Amino acid sequence: MTTPLKITPITLAKLAKLGITRRSDLVLHLPLRYEDETHLSPIATLQVGESAQIQGVVAHAEVTHRPHRALVCRLEDGSGEVFLRFLHFHAGIQQQLKVGKRVRAVGEVREGFYGREMVHPKCANVEDDTPLQTSLTPVYPTTAGLSQTSLRKLIANALEVIPITDTLPESLCNRLNLQDFSSSIRLLHQPTPDISAASLVAHQHPAWQRIKFDELLAQQISMRIHHRERRQRAAVAMLPRGTLTEALLAALPFSLTRAQQKVFSEISHDLSLPHPMQRLLLGDVGSGKTIVAALAALQAIENGYQVALMSPTEILAEQHFLKLSEWLTPLGITPVWLSGSLKKSAKQRATELIASGETLLAIGTHALFQKNVQFHKLGLAIVDEQHKFGVEQRLALHAKGKSSAEASLSVDISTPTLTLPLQGGGKPPEPHQLMMSATPIPRTLAMSFYADLDVSVIDELPPGRTPIVTKLVNDNRRAEVCERVRAACAKGQQAYWVCPLIEESETLELQNAQETFVNMQATFPELRVGLVHGRLDNAEKVRVMAAFKAGELDLLVATTVIEVGVDVPNASLMVIEHAERMGLAQLHQLRGRVGRGAAHSLCILLFQPPLSELARARLKIIFEHTDGFVIAQEDLQLRGPGELLGARQSGVAMLRFADLNEDGELLELARLVADELLRDDPDTCRKHLHRWIAHKHDFLHV
Ligand code: ADP
Ligand code: MG
Numbered sequence: 001m002t003t004p005l006k007i008t009p010i011t012l013a014k015l016a017k018l019g020i021t022r023r024s025d026l027v028l029h030l031p032l033r034y035e036d037e038t039h040l041s042p043i044a045t046l047q048v049g050e051s052a053q054i055q056g057v058v059a060h061a062e063v064t065h066r067p068h069r070a071l072v073c074r075l076e077d078g079s080g081e082v083f084l085r086f087l088h089f090h091a092g093i094q095q096q097l098k099v100g101k102r103v104r105a106v107g108e109v110r111e112g113f114y115g116r117e118m119v120h121p122k123c124a125n126v127e128d129d130t131p132l133q134t135s136l137t138p139v140y141p142t143t144a145g146l147s148q149t150s151l152r153k154l155i156a157n158a159l160e161v162i163p164i165t166d167t168l169p170e171s172l173c174n175r176l177n178l179q180d181f182s183s184s185i186r187l188l189h190q191p192t193p194d195i196s197a198a199s200l201v202a203h204q205h206p207a208w209q210r211i212k213f214d215e216l217l218a219q220q221i222s223m224r225i226h227h228r229e230r231r232q233r234a235a236v237a238m239l240p241r242g243t244l245t246e247a248l249l250a251a252l253p254f255s256l257t258r259a260q261q262k263v264f265s266e267i268s269h270d271l272s273l274p275h276p277m278q279r280l281l282l283g284d285v286g287s288g289k290t291i292v293a294a295l296a297a298l299q300a301i302e303n304g305y306q307v308a309l310m311s312p313t314e315i316l317a318e319q320h321f322l323k324l325s326e327w328l329t330p331l332g333i334t335p336v337w338l339s340g341s342l343k344k345s346a347k348q349r350a351t352e353l354i355a356s357g358e359t360l361l362a363i364g365t366h367a368l369f370q371k372n373v374q375f376h377k378l379g380l381a382i383v384d385e386q387h388k389f390g391v392e393q394r395l396a397l398h399a400k401g402k403s404s405a406e407a408s409l410s411v412d413i414s415t416p417t418l419t420l421p422l423q424g425g426g427k428p429p430e431p432h433q434l435m436m437s438a439t440p441i442p443r444t445l446a447m448s449f450y451a452d453l454d455v456s457v458i459d460e461l462p463p464g465r466t467p468i469v470t471k472l473v474n475d476n477r478r479a480e481v482c483e484r485v486r487a488a489c490a491k492g493q494q495a496y497w498v499c500p501l502i503e504e505s506e507t508l509e510l511q512n513a514q515e516t517f518v519n520m521q522a523t524f525p526e527l528r529v530g531l532v533h534g535r536l537d538n539a540e541k542v543r544v545m546a547a548f549k550a551g552e553l554d555l556l557v558a559t560t561v562i563e564v565g566v567d568v569p570n571a572s573l574m575v576i577e578h579a580e581r582m583g584l585a586q587l588h589q590l591r592g593r594v595g596r597g598a599a600h601s602l603c604i605l606l607f608q609p610p611l612s613e614l615a616r617a618r619l620k621i622i623f624e625h626t627d628g629f630v631i632a633q634e635d636l637q638l639r640g641p642g643e644l645l646g647a648r649q650s651g652v653a654m655l656r657f658a659d660l661n662e663d664g665e666l667l668e669l670a671r672l673v674a675d676e677l678l679r680d681d682p683d684t685c686r687k688h689l690h691r692w693i694a695h696k697h698d699f700l701h702v
Helices: 009-017 023-027 091-096 148-161 170-176 181-189 197-201 206-232 243-251 258-271 289-302 314-331 344-356 391-405 443-449 475-490 506-523 538-549 584-591 613-624 628-639 641-645 664-680 682-693 697-701
Strands: 033-035 051-064 070-076 081-086 102-111 116-119 122-125 137-139 278-283 306-310 336-338 361-364 378-383 432-437 454-458 469-474 494-498 529-532 555-558 571-576 602-607
Touching: 009 148, 023 148, 033 197, 051 081, 081 102, 091 122, 137 148, 148 181, 170 664, 181 206, 206 664, 206 682, 243 289, 243 314, 258 278, 258 289, 258 432, 258 454, 278 289, 289 306, 289 314, 289 378, 289 432, 306 314, 314 336, 314 361, 314 538, 336 344, 469 475, 469 613, 475 494, 475 571, 475 602, 506 529, 506 555, 529 538, 571 584, 584 613, 584 628, 602 613, 613 628, 664 682
Parallel strands: 081 116, 278 432, 278 454, 306 361, 306 378, 336 361, 378 432, 469 602, 494 555, 494 571, 529 555, 571 602
Antiparallel strands: 033 137, 051 070, 051 102, 070 081, 102 116, 102 122
């Protein structure tokens, strides 16, 4: 009977860094790769770049001083010879590598100073009949101060002392054609030499399929549970009365697209339920999300509740404010504006209107969700471009839901839990939430990331849009591009000139934008040129945008601050400098600023060679496609999901082994099985979650 190894507090701390807090977590700490010490390679057959285990007799050993001080010894096995080189060495190693000693060495073969060599190989003295390893040697992810050897020992011990039971019923495994858990996990820790190390490393072996499935299943179960928990919480049911929504629809100069009608009816239905809605509205740039938000707001207002509409930038918030004022003031609803840049007295006035309930619609930046803003009766919170908000802001938003529901509760964004402690009279109602995003994400990702949300998709653009033409132009043809700008503006069109993104330095980026502005004024003395960038004072930013929108400027020089949401339908030409530096999502968003009216729109992407592989691939994609979902799919292929979605990504934080890019089918299966188990077999769900995410629950609440 093996007993559990004692683990010192120091080691415990190191393990915790690896996410290992329970002995059973060791079992799920799987190798990155393997070293094959199950056979010996004849020295003559060694290839440069190959990792190999060899065995031979030391024929010569000396400490050399050229090219550096090193212990070098020559090892012969009858087939050939190779050098072992040690730049750092102690007496013990010198002892091991004395002439005549028999040595087994594992390392990578390189072309060295004297010929083929291994630098710092792993060495041991052996007898002729010392047995070889019988399984591949695992190499684990580790952290400073925790050696492979100790980690291997701990894990091997855990495999002996922890009962490795299957969390899933056998019948299910059989039906899904999944290998059992215990043999899968043992195989991955200690694979026999007949298994291809490549199939293990690529996570393709059936044992990996099982582990990845389990991981995805845990993720799906926990996110679905989170989804269900919402049903236990209370919100006010806000029925569609139609008084205001109908009036707005009647006054609009356009009618809703089929897709807009569909998503609004989904939202409208959710709002009428006594549980908090948490719905994500996905729609490509220009698909018309704003009007849907306005209608949702009206349904809450019809019921006498307040609405908060929050945008990630001041420019965007201001646009919403203007647009919604235009739409809603005739209906007798005057939105109130709140942003960080407001003067103190104006801010004070706005917060009073919000707190007294006098105002029913508040529009602004995240200033809306600061501690000092208390809503009287918040029924619905709308977050535009939600992917632009950081995790902390999202937590503050959740917390705001709580504090408005229960005024005594302070906002604490450091505890990422949504559920309130039960109060005497039951839970107070929470506001409904509508999140909007133009990040089109592929279906597999949407399923995984948003399994805890309900998702509505606007999958068509309003009619009458002429597709944007995209041109890739070498920067040395700038002069021609300038002529196009001149010609377009002469015809009464408006244009954007987007300055390069300079990731390394915001100051340089700003400088460059200012220089571009001066140059443009000199190049186009006949045009009215404006400049907008992130460092501009907010009032100034808003003033420039308003002037551009009103047609008082012909050409707007801008940094990427205009990336989200800016809507000026008369602007039909966009030039983007150094397009090769930008990501696909960003290019797509920027390009979406034109093509919003009926005029033919053109987007010119200036690039400066030489182009990296990645830049070339990106430019090709943006040139060939205008559909944001297709671009997102291609982007996923190019970069992988982690980068594509940035920091939110509660779903992804839970995944160590599965790769959403490759495991789409497994994910789909996991989703189905999760629903099935949640319905029929809660016990299995509990066991499964316990193994996989007992301590990772916090990710769910971001
Ligand atoms: P986004 O989804 O990118 O936020 P917006 O809501 O800004 O898009 O809408 C883009 C433009 O399309 C706006 O000028 C808006 O007034 C207009 N629009 C929205 N819906 C329709 C429609 N059904 N028919 C015609 N134009 C529409
Ligand atoms: Mg928008």
